[in-house]
Amino acid sequence: MQTDLECLVCFVRQALSAARLSTRDPQIRRRVIDETGRMLSRVKLDNTPPENAVFLYRLIAEITGRQDPFKELKHKSNVFALSLYDSISSQVEAATDPLRAAIHFAACGNIIDYAAQHSFNAAESMAGCSSSSFLVDDYPAMVAQARGIRRAKVLYLADNCGEIVFDSIAIRQLQKIGCDVTLAVRGEPIINDATMEDAVFCGLTSLCRVIDNGTGCPGTPLDDCSAEFRRYFTGADIILSKGMGNFETLSDVDAPLFFLFTVKCNRVASYLNDFFAEQELGLTGTGEMMFIRK
Numbered sequence: 296m297q298t299d300l301e302c303l304v305c306f307v308r309q310a311l312s313a314a315r316l317s318t319r320d321p322q323i324r325r326r327v328i329d330e331t332g333r334m335l336s337r338v339k340l341d342n343t344p345p346e347n348a349v350f351l352y353r354l355i356a357e358i359t360g361r362q363d364p365f366k367e368l369k370h371k372s373n374v375f376a377l378s379l380y381d382s383i384s385s386q387v388e389a390a391t392d393p394l395r396a397a398i399h400f401a402a403c404g405n406i407i408d409y410a411a412q413h414s415f416n417a418a419e420s421m422a423g424c425s426s427s428s429f430l431v432d433d434y435p436a437m438v439a440q441a442r443g444i445r446r447a448k449v450l451y452l453a454d455n456c457g458e459i460v461f462d463s464i465a466i467r468q469l470q471k472i473g474c475d476v477t478l479a480v481r482g483e484p485i486i487n488d489a490t491m492e493d494a495v496f497c498g499l500t501s502l503c504r505v506i507d508n509g510t511g512c513p514g515t516p517l518d519d520c521s522a523e524f525r526r527y528f529t530g531a532d533i534i535l536s537k538g539m540g541n542f543e544t545l546s547d548v549d550a551p552l553f554f555l556f557t558v559k560c561n562r563v564a565s566y567l568n569d570f571f572a573e574q575e576l577g578l579t580g581t582g583e584m585m586f587i588r589k
Contacts, residue, residue, distance in 0.1 A: 296546045303335050307335070310351060314328070314359065327354075331355075338350075343543045345516070352486065369493065370496075376458070376459075383400050394471075397468040398555065400464060402555050402585075440551070448474075448532045449477070452541050453494075454488060454556070455489060467502065478503055479527065491505065553587065
């Protein structure tokens with residue numbers, strides 16, 4: 296998925312948000328915006344939005360001296376999600392189809408995103424999860440594929456902090472149907488995306504194999520990922536890809552992909568409307584959950 300002019304406007308908003316988290320100095324904040332404007336004139340629209348975001352956040356870190364301005368927010372997101380773990384686990388176990396319920400909660404958790412052009416209330420989103428539904432529902436195909444292969448190899452691509460706690464519930468259910476699950480996190484801190492540090496804090500390293508993808512991109516650009524990650528990617532029977540950033544970077548890749556995310560930006564909504572035009576499936580806006588087979 297290529298970068299659109301609308302993405303450039305979003306980059307400016309992201310730059311201001313990151314600058315506010317990084318420093319109280321108004322002159323440094325102004326410099327961040329000024330330098331972002333200069334950078335945008337050089338953005339390659341052929342690249343995906345997450346790939347272009349890498350240069351933006353490197354620039355902000357260089358100007359402010361803060362390599363991880365979202366660190367405190369990430370910790371709060373993890374703590375918040377952990378506080379809901381027992382309650383959501385109980386709801387999942389009581390469901391008629393525990394795996395589907397777990398996947399549904401994992402999709403709801405994707406609302407926790409400090410880069411997307413939306414405001415959110417994570418507590419309300421998780422509380423209302425049971426009443427929401429998938430706009431595109433390929434869950435039956437994923438389950439059939441998982442059950443049709445002995446010890447199916449599942450590569451689960453993580454997205455944001457907090458959200459990975461709900462991912463852990465889905466991973467546990469995948470393991471219960473016999474899947475061999477590997478979780479992949481980001482190789483470096485970027486926005487509020489989950490890294491190995493977050494996987495350890497949230498207990499995922501004791502649940503399944505956890506690797507990082509070798510990049511500091513808020514997505515999965517395969518050419519920039521580590522050789523280890525690419526081996527798991529090409530060897531997977533199922534790739535469960537969480538979040539918009541992973542969708543943006545992998546939407547054109549030929550692989551056994553299932554995309555699971557909440558639509559949080561008009562550009563992605565527009566792209567999906569074009570993608571599904573032949574099926575006469577229309578998005579009414581952001582906030583609608585997707586479960587899409589590639």
